[in-house]
Amino acid sequence: MNLNILSNDEFLSKFEEAKGILEENGITRDILRDKIVSCIYKIAEKSAKQVVSIENKKYNETDRKIDRILTSKIYGIPVMIALLGVVFWITITGANYPSELIATGLFWIEDRLTDLFNLLEAPKWLHGVMVTGIYRTLAWVVSVMLPPMAIFFPLFTLLEDLGYLPRVAFNLDNFFKKACCHGKQALTMCMGFGCNAAGVIGCRIIDSPRERMIAILTNNFVPCNGRFPTLIAIITMFFAGIVAGPFKSLISALILVAFIVFGVVMTLLVSKILSKTILRGLPSSFTLELPPYRKPQIGRIIVRSIFDRTLFVLGRAVCIAAPAGLIIWVLANVQVNGLNLLTHFANFLDPFAYLIGMDGIILMAFILGFPANEIVIPIIIMSYLSTGSLIEFENLSQLYEVLVSNGWTWLTAVCVMLFTLLHFPCGTTCWTIRKETQSWKWTVLSFLIPTVTGIICCFIVANTARLLGLA
């Protein structure tokens, strides 16, 4: 097409003439569009009638029956929460045994490695860095994180493949409308469970710029792949132990559900606040198609979610944890004024961290975890281990002992979980937000909103519990 077509006289005169014909006959732009659309629809209808023959007119009946329950006003949300609970329950129950097994195996290898180092008469510091520093931490990370992920990701993908996500959006639509934001935000939120960066990109399905911005700013309130393992690990260690027997994993699952629901409530609350202050406006309407339920391909789901998600997340944790392990080992072994650097750093953060129910090491781990949330737990473990409280490994419960001997209480666990849920987005997500919004201002805001929310929540929880003498 020629660049000058719109200023070409000949063309313009014909254009005016053609427009004139339409106007004379009373065909405005709206009527023209209507006529074009209805003409196409008629042809589609006619052709479809000729080629399609439906043997059983009630072929949609089963789907509708299921939908009547899954999207009903009364049962919709309870069923949703129950499903979430079942997914978590399977994850936590199923993860226990392989975790033990993997831990046993990996620590057997550690002993062999130590033997090897002794055999080669390697210097003590080398053994310290390589085995007790890097290898031991990686072993913990793998045995704590791998099994829950290998169970959770396929289950979540299964729900997605079945077509459940749009039903979630349908159920939550009313809440999002009340929060003056877009119902499709429920979908972007679900994507956030997988990866917040992907969730932020997914916000493009929301047309209104105001609502899209709200969805982007609040996407981080749901925990992503990288943060789930932290939550699951802490719950299994600190809360599942309260009740013995068969209810153990049930309680853990319920606690996790409570945290996720809390995340969703925070999403709604912050969305509401945003839409009443800096992003004022009314919710816009949209159509949401509830796709037919489809038979999922179990085999492919398992393969893909293990290769693409599980090993990917784990790989990232390991890749970043290894060099981080080295740095932490160095920090822990360089003495300044009689104390090592790590202690200096942790002591510096300690007073503030105490206010929000954590300690300096944990806060440092969150800060160092900015590139990838997966490494928060590894850094915490590594730091504790490097500052002396070395423990021989026999089983998983010893990780719990490491934490407790470093001053963890149930309150610390709750605050760490809260802060895991509510803190700044990871580096990749921030960068994605910058790309999507084309603005540093919004990026900074998306960093500050969850962080401040997290600090406030932890502060309230920590100090209320302390005042009441509960911890």
Next chain:
Amino acid sequence: MGLTNNSTGIGALEKELKIERMTDDDKVIAIAGNPNVGKSTIFNSLTGLNQHTGNWPGKTVTNAQGKYKFKDRNFILVDIPGTYSLMANSVEEEVARDFICFGNPDATIVVADATLLERNLNLVLQTMEITSNIIVCVNLMDEARRKKIHIDLELLSELLGVPVIGTSARSGKGLDDLMQAVYDVTAKKIVPEPVKIEYDGVIEEAIAVLEPEVKKHLNENLNSRWVALKLLDSDESYFYPWKNI
């Protein structure tokens, strides 16, 4: 199958869609279709890539591209966002229409859901108005069979005037036929002749005035009749890309 490496983390960041042909013979193929009809599944099966797939509408929001080889030829496949129409009512529709229109693909596969054929045909017809190099892929034939819906693909092909291929992309059925049809269309062994959509007398009259003038300025791949109609409808987003050509 859920989120994948390509669709999360750094991979989620948009890469500018820049199509690079290895040789001049490489063909660019667009995959259009309603949301949630399995475009990404077809794209993944053909290219061996792992775009995020999932049973919900609106999950692909950008154009993704991948390559496959069939017989002696390389094909570059572009997965465009699912849309119900090409009227540019939303960002996705604009992205989809602009690619079919200005991305200059050698052929466009329009994927339709066999269980909802009537609604899907609307997009097929709209795409046929824009370009004639079309292959209709009726996907989810397995689902349709399960629901006891029969579709006469040959008759559909006759009615539309373009090749129609039935597939069940999730199990890979029919994809060879699809690739063959794409090959034939791009090699001009098959020349689709989409049915002309006739509008009201007055509208036809107006088109008749404008079309010859449009034709003078247009490259051969775009349908002058459709461009004339769109100019009369003159939506603003449509004028914008013209200026860049």
